[in-house]
Amino acid sequence: MTATVVTGMGVVAPTGLGPREHWERTMRGESAIGPVTAFDAERYSSRLAGEITAFVPADHLPARLLPQTDHMTRLALAAAAWAIKDAAVDPAELPEFGMGVVTASSAGGFEFGHRELDKLWRKGPEHVSAYQSFAWFYAVNSGQISIRHGMRGPSGVLVTEQAGGLDAVAQARRRVRDGTAAMVCGSVDGSPCPWGWVAQLAGGRISTADDPARAYLPFDVDAGGHVPGDGGALFVLEDEEGARERGVTSWHGEIAGYAATFDPPPGSGRPSSLRRAIELALADAETEADAIGVVFADGAGLAELDRVEAEALRAVFGPYGVPVTVPKTMTGRLSAGGAALDLATALLALRHGRIPPTVNVSRPVPEYELDLVTQPRRKPLSAVLVVARGQGGFNAAMVVTRRHSTSGTR
Amino acid sequence: MSELTLTELTTILQECAGEDETSALRGGDVLDTDFKDLGYDSLAMLETAARIQITYGVVLADDVVVEASTPRQLMRLVNQSIVEGP
Numbered sequence: 001m002t003a004t005v006v007t008g009m010g011v012v013a014p015t016g017l018g019p020r021e022h023w024e025r026t027m028r029g030e031s032a033i034g035p036v037t038a039f040d041a042e043r044y045s046s047r048l049a050g051e052i053t054a055f056v057p058a059d060h061l062p063a064r065l066l067p068q069t070d071h072m073t074r075l076a077l078a079a080a081a082w083a084i085k086d087a088a089v090d091p092a093e094l095p096e097f098g099m100g101v102v103t104a105s106s107a108g109g110f111e112f113g114h115r116e117l118d119k120l121w122r123k124g125p126e127h128v129s130a131y132q133s134f135a136w137f138y139a140v141n142s143g144q145i146s147i148r149h150g151m152r153g154p155s156g157v158l159v160t161e162q163a164g165g166l167d168a169v170a171q172a173r174r175r176v177r178d179g180t181a182a183m184v185c186g187s188v189d190g191s192p193c194p195w196g197w198v199a200q201l202a203g204g205r206i207s208t209a210d211d212p213a214r215a216y217l218p219f220d221v222d223a224g225g226h227v228p229g230d231g232g233a234l235f236v237l238e239d240e241e242g243a244r245e246r247g248v249t250s251w252h253g254e255i256a257g258y259a260a261t262f263d264p265p266p267g268s269g270r271p272s273s274l275r276r277a278i279e280l281a282l283a284d285a286e287t288e289a290d291a292i293g294v295v296f297a298d299g300a301g302l303a304e305l306d307r308v309e310a311e312a313l314r315a316v317f318g319p320y321g322v323p324v325t326v327p328k329t330m331t332g333r334l335s336a337g338g339a340a341l342d343l344a345t346a347l348l349a350l351r352h353g354r355i356p357p358t359v360n361v362s363r364p365v366p367e368y369e370l371d372l373v374t375q376p377r378r379k380p381l382s383a384v385l386v387v388a389r390g391q392g393g394f395n396a397a398m399v400v401t402r403r404h405s406t407s408g409t410r
Numbered sequence: 411m412s413e414l415t416l417t418e419l420t421t422i423l424q425e426c427a428g429e430d431e432t433s434a435l436r437g438g439d440v441l442d443t444d445f446k447d448l449g450y451d452s453l454a455m456l457e458t459a460a461r462i463q464i465t466y467g468v469v470l471a472d473d474v475v476v477e478a479s480t481p482r483q484l485m486r487l488v489n490q491s492i493v494e495g496p
Contacts, residue, residue, distance in 0.1 A: 062428070063428040063429050064429065064449060067425075068427075127460075127464065129460075130453050130456040131453065
């Protein structure tokens with residue numbers, strides 16, 4: 001089996017549009033968390049978010065697509081176009097079913113749905129947009145991306161909350177291994193509207209702090225929930241040989257290993273299966289734990305979840321056995337988009353040999369015994385582990401490695 | 411209620427379903443151009459029909475709306491309904 005490599009990347013994050021802006025701001029440790037501006041959040045118990053404020057849809061999308069797209073779909077369409085451009089792949093030059101798209105979503109187009117529900121309630125059913133029929137739907141990003149770029153290959157959507165960003169990339173890797181020439185994959189997510197907000201609040205994991213520097217503190221003694229945000233990243237995956245055949249000579253990295261596990265139900269007394277997901281991902285990558293240069297942790301920001309993740313990392317890597325970072329302390333948790341953005345940041349870390357910081361965490365829980373990276377750190381990296389946990393029991397772990405265009409099959 | 415004119419239909423189409431920069435709607439004789447060739451699919455037509463119904467106080471069945479494939483046919487359908495009343 002040849003390697004599955006990442007030949008294209010598109011980033012839409014609170015920390016920046018495009019990998020460069022996102023990376024530079026992330027390495028400066030500059031948080032994008034602030035008061036909610038998308039709607040009036042004053043009356044809610046949580047009032048902070050990691051928002052994308054610099055994105056002007058009409059600058060990136062044809063006017064025809066604007067009346068029928070949710071906020072996160074517009075972001076996804078921009079990210080997909082950038083990833084495809086970055087990969088310099090033309091779907092029209094591939095076989096008819098040679099390119100597909102798999103995204104992950106946690107709620108669908110909530111903001112669009114909120115607006116239409118509001119019309120239904122205030123004005124009546126005849127005022128509800130016909131586009132509501134699909135604009136709210138979980139699979140809408142995959143659908144819009146495939147239509148816009150004429151990609152008719154294997155496509156779908158995965159709904160595993162935060163873990164989705166990795167699960168979608170893994171699903172795309174399966175399709176590449178099955179012989180699909182290229183896959184767009186990843187996730188852009190977020191529902192910055194009152195309806196989306198109350199749904200998040202009902203989950204019970206959202207910080208009620210008003211100080212952006214104190215609201216999301218994973219692995220800290222003061223961990224008190226997280227801040228939601230919107231955005232994510234999309235990628236183009238290809239088989240290494242296929243990419244080489246069409247003249248590609250460099251890529252962002254290889255999707256070397258992946259595994260997903262499901263936690264036992266709450267109250268069962270059985271331990272989380274997160275450790276097993278990490279070990280299986282390492283085995284899938286044929287990589288030993290000591291080859292991993294840094295772990296991009298899930299970083300739930302709640303004591304019980306942080307403890308489980310710290311225990312899993314300590315069990316696999318040993319106490320203080322590997323640098324651990326949570327750059328999403330600068331963006332908040334982007335639902336399914338969060339893990340995809342972590343994957344993008346991990347690939348950038350591989351390229352630059354630098355580890356982005358976990359910001360605002362000043363008092364890590366000593367018992368966790370984590371080497372938490374709180375200042376940017378230089379370190380040559382050959383393999384990085386990304387961990388993502390989705391509310392509802394989803395665990396995913398992915399190993400990305402540097403892979404130069406010199407080696408052949410393995 | 412006044413009749414639906416091509417100018418008004420064009421405006422409603424643009425507001426409901428967007429418009430490409432190269433759209434034939436901008437000038438040119440589109441009265442008998444198929445909506446599909448103008449870039450509007452069946453969902454765009456349903457959205458447009460919903461707005462027309464609210465604005466002009468007419469009732470149009472969905473299956474009748476999607477049968478009207480050109481601006482002339484849609485305008486005839488709407489204006490007939492306006493004359494006949496609900």
